[in-house]
Amino acid sequence: MSKSVILCGVGGQGTVLASKLISYAAMAKGEAVRSAETIGMAQRGGSVTSHIRIGEGAFSPLIPKGKADVMIAFEPAEAVRNLDYLKEDGVVVVSKKAVKPVTASLAAKVYEGQDMLDYLEKKVQRLVIVDGQQIMDELGSSKVLNVILLGAAIACNEIDISVEEIRQAIKEKVPERFYELNLRALDAGCQLAIK
Amino acid sequence: MVEKSIHIRFKSKRILLHSVVEFIYGVVIQNAEWYTEIVCDFAFCVYGIEQESIYLVIHRIEIKVSKMHKEFLMGNEAIALGAMAAGVNVVSGYPGTPSTEVLEAIAKRNDGSTYVEWSVNEKAGLEVAAAAAYSGARSIVTMKQVGLNVASDPLMSLAYVGVKGGMVVMVADDPGPISSQTEQDTRTFGQFAKLPVFDPSSAAEAYEMIQTAFEVSEKHHTPVIFRSTTRVCHAYASLEVKDKEEYYNNEIEGFEKDSSRWVIFPRLSFRRHGEIEETLPQIADELGALAYNKMEGSKAATVGIACGGISYAYVKEALAILNEELGWNFLGEETAGRYSVCRLLKVGTPHPFPEEQALSFMDGLEQILVVEELDPYIERMLLQTAGKHQRAIAIHGKMDGSVKTAGENTVESVKTNICELLHLQSVCDKDRVESGSQVESNVLSKENATMPELPVRPPVLCAGCPHRASFYAVKRAMAGRKAVFCGDIGCYTLGNAMPLDMVDTCLCMGAGITMAQGFGVVEKDTTCFAFVGDSTFFASGMTGVVNAVYNQHDMVLVVLDNSTTAMTGHQPHPGTGKTMMGDIVNKVSIVKILEAMGLTEVRMVNPLDLEDAIAAVKEVADKPGVKAIIFKSPCIAVSKPESQCSVNTDTCINCKKCIRELGCPAITVEDGKVVIEPSLCFGCGICKSVCPVHAIEGGRSHE
Ligand code: SF4
Ligand code: SF4
Numbered sequence: 037m038s039k040s041v042i043l044c045g046v047g048g049q050g051t052v053l054a055s056k057l058i059s060y061a062a063m064a065k066g067e068a069v070r071s072a073e074t075i076g077m078a079q080r081g082g083s084v085t086s087h088i089r090i091g092e093g094a095f096s097p098l099i100p101k102g103k104a105d106v107m108i109a110f111e112p113a114e115a116v117r118n119l120d121y122l123k124e125d126g127v128v129v130v131s132k133k134a135v136k137p138v139t140a141s142l143a144a145k146v147y148e149g150q151d152m153l154d155y156l157e158k159k160v161q162r163l164v165i166v167d168g169q170q171i172m173d174e175l176g177s178s179k180v181l182n183v184i185l186l187g188a189a190i191a192c193n194e195i196d197i198s199v200e201e202i203r204q205a206i207k208e209k210v211p212e213r214f215y216e217l218n219l220r221a222l223d224a225g226c227q228l229a230i231k
Numbered sequence: 232m233v234e235k236s237i238h239i240r241f242k243s244k245r246i247l248l249h250s251v252v253e254f255i256y257g258v259v260i261q262n263a264e265w266y267t268e269i270v271c272d273f274a275f276c277v278y279g280i281e282q283e284s285i286y287l288v289i290h291r292i293e294i295k296v297s298k299m300h301k302e303f304l305m306g307n308e309a310i311a312l313g314a315m316a317a318g319v320n321v322v323s324g325y326p327g328t329p330s331t332e333v334l335e336a337i338a339k340r341n342d343g344s345t346y347v348e349w350s351v352n353e354k355a356g357l358e359v360a361a362a363a364a365y366s367g368a369r370s371i372v373t374m375k376q377v378g379l380n381v382a383s384d385p386l387m388s389l390a391y392v393g394v395k396g397g398m399v400v401m402v403a404d405d406p407g408p409i410s411s412q413t414e415q416d417t418r419t420f421g422q423f424a425k426l427p428v429f430d431p432s433s434a435a436e437a438y439e440m441i442q443t444a445f446e447v448s449e450k451h452h453t454p455v456i457f458r459s460t461t462r463v464c465h466a467y468a469s470l471e472v473k474d475k476e477e478y479y480n481n482e483i484e485g486f487e488k489d490s491s492r493w494v495i496f497p498r499l500s501f502r503r504h505g506e507i508e509e510t511l512p513q514i515a516d517e518l519g520a521l522a523y524n525k526m527e528g529s530k531a532a533t534v535g536i537a538c539g540g541i542s543y544a545y546v547k548e549a550l551a552i553l554n555e556e557l558g559w560n561f562l563g564e565e566t567a568g569r570y571s572v573c574r575l576l577k578v579g580t581p582h583p584f585p586e587e588q589a590l591s592f593m594d595g596l597e598q599i600l601v602v603e604e605l606d607p608y609i610e611r612m613l614l615q616t617a618g619k620h621q622r623a624i625a626i627h628g629k630m631d632g633s634v635k636t637a638g639e640n641t642v643e644s645v646k647t648n649i650c651e652l653l654h655l656q657s658v659c660d661k662d663r664v665e666s667g668s669q670v671e672s673n674v675l676s677k678e679n680a681t682m683p684e685l686p687v688r689p690p691v692l693c694a695g696c697p698h699r700a701s702f703y704a705v706k707r708a709m710a711g712r713k714a715v716f717c718g719d720i721g722c723y724t725l726g727n728a729m730p731l732d733m734v735d736t737c738l739c740m741g742a743g744i745t746m747a748q749g750f751g752v753v754e755k756d757t758t759c760f761a762f763v764g765d766s767t768f769f770a771s772g773m774t775g776v777v778n779a780v781y782n783q784h785d786m787v788l789v790v791l792d793n794s795t796t797a798m799t800g801h802q803p804h805p806g807t808g809k810t811m812m813g814d815i816v817n818k819v820s821i822v823k824i825l826e827a828m829g830l831t832e833v834r835m836v837n838p839l840d841l842e843d844a845i846a847a848v849k850e851v852a853d854k855p856g857v858k859a860i861i862f863k864s865p866c867i868a869v870s871k872p873e874s875q876c877s878v879n880t881d882t883c884i885n886c887k888k889c890i891r892e893l894g895c896p897a898i899t900v901e902d903g904k905v906v907i908e909p910s911l912c913f914g915c916g917i918c919k920s921v922c923p924v925h926a927i928e929g930g931r932s933h934e
């Protein structure tokens with residue numbers, strides 16, 4: 037059986053690292069992994085996605101609509117934008133904080149993340165809303181949202197990867213000086229989802 | 232080399248020799264991860280007739296094992312490692328999404344034995360690689376599809392002249408397009424240039440295929456095209472790749488002078504044209520037989536699906552989903568007389584077209600659906616084959632409107648195509664609702680809710696991007712005057728977005744400079760600007776400047792020098808003084824080039840010093856002839872951030888001028904108040920210069 041995970045967010049939010057960590061952890065277990073990333077112009081603040089497919093039985097690196105087991109969304113509107121990838125009883129882990137595009141700041145109508153979160157509450161059976169900002173303030177780093185969300189997603193037990201396996205992947209793939217910080221972010225994310 | 236002695240006891244004496252051999256190979260293959268050759272000497276020893284057993288004594292068994300290891304690789308990295316495994320000696324290219332990582336991956340793993348360069352443009356890269364291959368080196372040149380247009384001049388002639396060492400032209404196509412100007416199809420280009428074309432469907436296949444590509448090139452003395460597409464280039468997969476000791480070592484023989492071979496004259500072209508047309512069918516037979524072209528499904532099927540590249544993966548997945556949903560057998564093995572509904576043809580070497588394989592695919596089929604991206608290439612070739620051999624088969628695809636003509640395929644689009652072909656309308660209709668992204672998703676049906684309007688999120692210049700300051704300076708300087716702003720290819724194309732709105736045209740690499748001249752000729756009262764990045768200036772901007780000087784044009788050239796090739800991921804270029812071999816070399820000076828070309832007005836300004844920048848543009852714009860401003864300030868990816876800015880809520884009058892004028896993504900409105908997002912702000916300080924009441928604090932200060 038294969039597991040499909042979609043990560044979505046805004047270019048520059050660190051979706052690629054989170055996707056790599058999941059892939060490496062799965063590969064270390066001997067699983068076949070395929071994935072696809074948005075690379076190119078959209079990386080400059082546009083909508084970006086990463087698709088990960090773990091295990092045999094998948095052909096396309098991109099997840100077909102309605103087939104994602106888990107969504108890790110770095111931004112509420114991006115979660116809604118990609119919601120049709122999620123399977124019926126799929127899990128959504130979403131960051132609470134909205135990233136407002138320049139177009140929205142310029143336009144008269146305001147974009148508020150709360151509308152998106154309300155919609156997700158109505159549509160998604162298994163939803164975890166992550167207040168990453170609070171954790172980042174505590175940790176004193178604004179760059180670890182990706183690992184916090186990853187922790188929360190792993191704690192949901194839907195991707196067959198353990199926290200320990202992600203820790204190992206962080207150890208191997210993240211520069212040593214950020215290792216401790218990332219581990220703390222990961223644990224904080226896990227705690228959040230368990231609550 | 233592994234030597235082993237194995238004793239195997241068989242239970243029966245009535246065994247055939249070939250089954251023994253098969254058995255041994257079975258044991259060996261199970262024990263070896265990867266092997267290339269097995270040599271085996273053995274003898275029978277009949278023993279214990281009563282027990283009816285035979286001992287087989289193997290005297291010597293040699294297994295040549297190709298040592299492999301597993302890596303998680305991007306398609307482009309797989310291509311790079313495949314090229315290294317094939318013993319590539321010379322690597323050149325010009326950055327372009329989605330091709331860039333091939334050359335970068337080779338450079339990263341290079342122990343110094345391979346020569347790697349970012350060439351000044353694709354034409355230069357192709358010529359460097361061609362001469363290397365004339366000398367017997369194995370070479371590869373990498374580029375994106377529009378880069379092939381730049382390199383097409385040498386390529387068309389090279390197809391006639393040919394090569395000695397294996398030479399691969401690696402071209403990445405971009406269906407969508409996701410990061411390109413066109414949806415051109417390099418398979419069609421390969422056909423036009425009369426060159427063999429390889430088209431991988433996955434990262435794993437790309438790794439093997441690039442090695443074959445070198446062999447085919449060398450064998451037939453012709454450059455070959457290896458075309459891949461975004462979803463193969465940028466997909467990651469866990470792959471088995473060869474260890475370094477297993478790499479092929481290509482000894483370079485050296486260039487042998489022979490003007491009847493290497494100097495293209497009409498006489499040679501005539502002869503070679505004939506020879507090429509003669510060899511192509513031969514190459515078609517040879518490539519057609521490779522496993523990259525394959526057929527799947529039942530002989531009894533009457534419906535065929537033909538595909539290539541990433542669409543093969545989409546077709547396989549769509550059929551698997553349909554199997555699951557309908558409980559049919561669309562492509563699987565024939566079980567108990569249950570034939571599969573479809574037969575599949577995957578084309579891995581589209582040119583020269585594997586006609587023989589296509590013909591046997593057509594046997595017994597009534598209709599064929601062709602699923603491919605970009606041009607209807609396979610469709611045209613199947614129509615041609617069917618016509619030539621008078622096969623009465625309905626062929627559906629882009630040309631009869633069965634498949635959409637532009638953009639990428641997806642598993643869902645392919646599924647819809649298949650359902651429509653087979654009149655499984657009910658399945659299609661359900662699908663259409665699910666795949667319409669703005670439509671209420673009915674997969675998730677916890678509660679009914681209307682989807683809130685999604686914010687559009689186009690790509691923008693980064694917070695702190697020096698280009699924002701440059702565009703804003705020119706905009707301010709030219710306020711109220713008639714001016715045209717010709718843009719070019721790079722991050723700075725994003726200067727077209729609101730609120731900057733400073734890119735009026737964008738055509739292709741370097742075009743802005745010469746187009747500004749064309750506008751000047753017909754619009755005498757307009758000040759014509761051309762914005763060009765540093766890398767683009769070197770790649771194809773310089774000849775345009777000479778044209779302007781020679782033909783007495785009136786224009787303002789604005790070089791946006793951010794010390795890198797930013798859009799494609801920050802590659803060095805002639806102005807940065809770094810090479811892909813790790814050398815630090817003299818920087819090529821844009822100022823000196825412009826002065827040497829005869830420009831008398833060349834200014835260098837830091838755009839982040841906004842007032843100076845505006846003044847410089849105003850002064851220069853009124854001078855006659857060709858004049859240049861070089862806005863020099865590094866891309867944020869290759870520089871250190873300044874202290875961040877913040878809005879002083881006590882003094883801010885909430886006029887939103889900072890947002891309206893600059894469009895920096897770090898400045899937003901939170902609870903009705905203008906704030907600067909600290910995780911994004913780079914401290915460039917230009918918002919400070921814009922604020923009428925000096926409410927923004929921190930950031931860079933004037934040098
Ligand atoms: S200083 Fe102002 S313009 Fe520059 S990045 Fe920060 S918020 Fe944006
Ligand atoms: S990558 Fe560099 S050049 Fe490109 S938009 Fe960002 S700051 Fe500007």
Ligand code: SF4
Binds near residue numbers: 888890905927
């Ligand atoms: S321009 Fe100055 S005063 Fe106006 S909203 Fe921005 S920070 Fe406030």
